[in-house]
Amino acid sequence: MDQDQITRFRNFSRAVAIEIGALEDSFLNRGRSLGSARVLNAIGLGYEDVSDLRAFLDLDTGLLSRLLRGLEAEGLIETNPKPDDRRSRVTTLTPMGVREFEIYEALSDQRAERVLARHADVRHLLDAMDVVTVALSREDIVFEEVDYSSELATKCLNAFAAELSRRLNLIFDLKKSGDPELSQMQHPHGTFVVASLGAMPLGCVGVKGNGGPLAEVKRMWIAPAARRLGLGRRLMTKAEDAARALSITTLRLDTNSTLFEAVSLYKRMGWTEIERFNDDPYPDIFMEKHL
Amino acid sequence: MDQDQITRFRNFSRAVAIEIGALEDSFLNRGRSLGSARVLNAIGLGYEDVSDLRAFLDLDTGLLSRLLRGLEAEGLIETNPKPDDRRSRVTTLTPMGVREFEIYEALSDQRAERVLARHADVRHLLDAMDVVTVALSREDIVFEEVDYSSELATKCLNAFAAELSRRLNLIFDLKKSGDPELSQMQHPHGTFVVASLGAMPLGCVGVKGNGGPLAEVKRMWIAPAARRLGLGRRLMTKAEDAARALSITTLRLDTNSTLFEAVSLYKRMGWTEIERFNDDPYPDIFMEKHL
DNA sequence: CCATTTACCTGACCTTAGTCAGGTAAATGG
DNA sequence: CCATTTACCTGACTAAGGTCAGGTAAATGG
Known part of the structure; x- marks a missing residue:
């Protein structure tokens, strides 16, 4: 060292x-x-x-x-x-x-x-403090399935929407895109997994199912302060395990090449690129994984 | 709050x-x-x-x-x-x-x-820690004129060169561009000002003179961890004061538009854009300030 | 030169933190 | 049912941290 x-x-x-x-x-x-x-x-x-x-x-x-x-x-x-x-x-x-x-x-x-x-730039300082907090408290990070409408899930989803809006330079509206799917991301159809440190949301991912063997992974997000710690892999693993428990055999997802960290994670975790399976305007990459 | x-x-x-x-x-x-x-x-x-x-x-x-x-x-x-x-x-x-x-x-x-x-990504964690350290110890930051060949100056210059290389996507070689100027950045011709926290270099700026009333500002750099704290302005003020004490009446500099934080600082501090005054390949902005 | 101040030391004393050896009452496990 | 374990309490003790009232020697400032 x-x-x-x-x-x-x-x-x-x-x-x-x-x-x-x-x-x-x-x-x-x-x-x-x-x-x-x-x-x-x-x-x-x-x-x-x-x-x-x-x-x-x-x-x-x-x-x-x-x-x-x-x-x-x-x-x-x-x-x-x-x-x-x-x-x-x-x-x-x-x-x-x-x-x-x-x-x-x-x-x-x-x-x-x-x-x-x-401090004039409090956000900048707090962002740095968050990185330190999460790194030092890594052992206390908890992964759990929560209700899609719980407070923790809502915090994650809002942060996810804000980041998506910023990075894809669009206005991502959860209300329009999220609420109709509510029951599909709850047991027994699907699930919603959150990583958190106390009340601090660190990441989330949803599995949106309909009772059949095919389900979709959505809302995958890792808080900026929690990146580079391998949480994405752990979160996805947890989601895949939960999907298996719900008798889901195939997962697919759509994403955007701008979200390069996520795309590279999916590839490393054995997801393969497939043909476009919807006509949403924002995604340009479509992937699949057999469980 | x-x-x-x-x-x-x-x-x-x-x-x-x-x-x-x-x-x-x-x-x-x-x-x-x-x-x-x-x-x-x-x-x-x-x-x-x-x-x-x-x-x-x-x-x-x-x-x-x-x-x-x-x-x-x-x-x-x-x-x-x-x-x-x-x-x-x-x-x-x-x-x-x-x-x-x-x-x-x-x-x-x-x-x-x-x-x-x-921690797998120690650099990332230490960068965040540096931001916190500098912010919390702001009162202990020292601005001083040092010899261009001192250890502290060398640390700053190496960091400056590394950042310039990265941001302008070139290989900036201090040896070629710096050493010939050595005596010009020392009293009585010029000076070199460093901001530091203990042994930690936070920023620098050089005034390169030749004994006449016109001198050039070079090597202006603020450590990433020390940004957004207003150190750039304090450093430049210190350099301008030192230039005045050396009977310099006009300062000029060249820079690159990629270094947008610096350019915006110069403008806020009363520098005005002037015509190109050298044929170096990398700068695309030339500025001047009368003291 | 001498009263005053300064820099440090000493001894007396107190609170807090921490350890340890019992002791009591409730639960546990054949 | 009874020996054992568990959870907590009590009292005795020690070390460390901290305060305060003097005390000494050196410096200071009219």
Whole structure:
């Protein structure tokens, strides 16, 4: 590995560590230790079981226990035995705890806002940050079949439409092109697969079927920040597996040569070019794969 | 400010905080507290005066003093009164201290290497990290006149040549085009201005003069990671100021329309287009500015 | 020259973080 | 049913981080 690359990484770490230190300092101004604040935050994020908290925060049983007692004494949380296993305990924020949690959230938001406000071209900076976020959190990326009308799917589809419009220099309207297909991209006819990192949509692909052995792959998209990580292949694999499970034996798709990354992926994954099978104006490449 | 942007920033912070925490943990394996390790590191980086250390690490006098005594007791540093002000004290690493410092450096390097090794497309990730580093450390960017043959200048020039070759689709050879001009880009004829962040070159521009009132601006370059921050304008302003100080009254330059960001900057800064004044093959735009 | 300031040190003290050895109550598994 | 395991708690302890009130020696500024 190049020493110059290592230096660049270390410069990055140093620059960001300063920002992170500043955020943690701002947390201390609420008269509570960083440990307590972190536990409160984790509970607010939904880690309510004591065992989940322990795993998430990587804390010793004794230490966590004492931090919980402290928050309890402050009236911020309540802990009760879990109904189905009374050895385990579940914590819940009291109304006061919720307020306090929200204050910390607001502090984090303000901090983020202040840093971003210093920059004229926020989009450019955030695009770079997204690339780093996705790369560093690669292990947490989740691939799942979701409903075509779910919020995550909608986010993906809107981003897909925006990118298609930009790259093909046209106005791609999901309403016109998408809604009629809704039931065909849902079980049992078809499916819709999404890759995401938390609430952040990273990619999608739909399988549009009609109950027969032939189905169509549509809406294949990878977020710019998530490219070059091999997600496209994983997403397509997941879609092909889902199609097989729906007794589909042949998949086909149409695309445009402008979307060269996608076309090259399809080729690498064993798709072959076939004759035009529709008269849509925008696609100029048609492909097929037998499962 | 958009809530979505804030969320993206916060996701970024979280992802990176985990990496940074892991690095600090690896420091603890050497049987020394993080505080001591940080002080040793700072001394190794060149913060030798006790007051500099205090400012850099933001430590209380008492705490720093005790950490220094600890390192002294380990035989890693020596502290002596400063000759010109015997109240102040200067620390120096002993040979053993140097070795220990280098071990920490190696740990950081290994950590960086391990993280980067997990990524197929390291260049892409590092480019994004550079954008973040530069944006977050904007206040530390330094503009200075340097010798045209200095290391920093050479780094800039090589990057400049590489980018020119790429964007104009030719092989731009500094050796042929640069070396004959060396003395003309040095005082008293001309100058060479560099923008940098530590050892990281962010941009450059040369003023090539011959002692007369007319000089030429050449080698204007801004690192990709440093774009959209307004550095080009600051760099050009610095170059124009330096030219004035050298009694230059008119600057001119040639460039290529492919380098549209530069051309638009020159126009915004009051440069006007003039007739071709040389017969070089690559430039197609010629400009002038009276100081 | 001497009061004041500056730079650093020392000792006393406190909080936080973290570890570990028990202990209790509930669940589990023959 | 009972030994064992699991989930959590408590108390004792240590190390590290951090604050503060003096104290000393050197420099400074009328």
